[in-house]
Amino acid sequence: MSEINVLYVDDEQQNLNSFKAGFRSRYRIFTAISVAAALEILSREEIHVIISDQRMPEITGVEFFKITKVQYPHIPRVLLTGYTDVGVLAEAVNQGDIYRYITKPWNELELHNSILNAYDHYKINRDLREKIAELQKANDGLNRFVYSLSHELRAPIASAIGILDLVKLEGKTGDSGEYWKLMDACVQKLDYYISQTVQFYKTARFKVEHEQIGFEALVHSLISLYSTSNGSKEISFKVEVDEAEVFYGDKFRIEIVIANLLSNAIKCQRPEEPDKKIDIRIHTDANEASIIVADNGVGMEEAEQARIFDPFFKGTQPGGLGLGLYILQEALEKLNGSVAVHSKKGEGARFEVNIPNSPQHKE
Structure with missing residues (x-):
């Protein structure tokens, strides 16, 4: 001993x-x-x-x-x-x-046993403090890694995307146009993967903050952002926002939820569909915000619907990392929200999200 x-x-x-x-x-x-x-x-x-x-x-x-x-x-x-x-x-x-x-x-025996028990208590606390210190060290390392992903790695990627855009704008692709397209696709995919990784980290770890949310402006800003992505220019967006009550929630995570729903709907469009469309309907009341995003894309089988929120599950969805809907669900758990999906193969998908209104946390 x-x-x-x-x-x-x-x-x-x-x-x-x-x-x-x-x-x-x-x-x-x-x-x-x-x-x-x-x-x-x-x-x-x-x-x-x-x-x-x-x-x-x-x-x-x-x-x-x-x-x-x-x-x-x-x-x-x-x-x-x-x-x-x-x-x-x-x-x-x-x-x-x-x-x-x-x-x-x-009593000597009683005091002896008390000392031994107290020492065991001391050792348990000491071991716990050491484990906490190790976890803090690992957490600091993870923070530095995510910072590197978010800043040091994305900076050169952004530069590469800018150069590729200039090449396309100035028509200098020449006979090697296909190679430029491949390079552009690879760089865009790498940027997307890093973005998803950072988004997952922040969703899981950042403290929930509440502020007033303007859904009309938020949705249109996201549509404007995604309108430059591949294939989205052919899509018709229909937006109906009814903000009957002022809504308070975590803007960072709510933006993640809507952004991933839009991204998923865009990626799941059918190339052969002449009338590609995405409908977005949002209603707020004193209790919650109801968000519906529906598309007429590829849809999915019932068995696939049960797994789409699993990490890295892609199913029949083209491209992607398989993290978007998983991150969406992680964000909703932090918000005490819920999501339901209704879909049929070849007939598109409809996602229904409900997020509690939190006026008691208003700034």
Whole structure:
């Protein structure tokens, strides 16, 4: 067994000598006849368990433990008391000032078991602190990685996309036009994958914030953004927004939800369909926002509908990373929202999302 360092505080030297004589063969014992002496020992030694008498002239044991709780919160504290003060003891236990109390004169076996249990408590807390420190270190590394994805990697990708756009704009593709198209597709896909990865990370970790949401402006800004993507210029967007009540919610995650619904609807269009269309209907009331996004695309079988929210599941959906709808569901869980899908193969899909209104959180 590892050596256990025990500090015993008592204003009577006889009690200190008796304690040391009884337990020095089992533990490494430190004794202090005053609070000042005890604090000096705590400042220079790694103490695993503190034991103190309750009745001392300068300060009570409970008051001493209140001090050590602030300076050394992880060390368990055992109180020895020779008289009954139920109110003081109950308050000390409830506030976490003491780990356990034992009446005097102490029973050696009871005190021995209390020290062992207190030390186990100390070890568990120490191991937990070490694990938390390791997790914090890993979390910091993950934050740096995501920052690198979001900034350092996307910057050169954005530059490459800009150069490719210039090449197309100036008509300099020449005989190697197909190679330029392939390069453009690869760079766009890489940019999309990085964007999805960063979006997933932020959705899972960022704190939920509430603010007033203007759905009309939000939807049209997203449509404008996606209108430049491949194939979306041929799509007819129909938007109906009825904001009967002011809606408060997490704009970041709500934007993720609508954006992924739009992206999914665009990708699932049928190339042979002459009248490609996406209908977006949003209604808000005092209780919730109802968001419906429907398309006349490829649709899906019932078996596929049960898996579309699984991570990396692509099904019959062309392209993509298989993370969009998974991220959407993760965002809705943070918002206490829900999503339902209705679809038939070859007849398109209809997604219905409900998000609670949170006016109590308005700024």
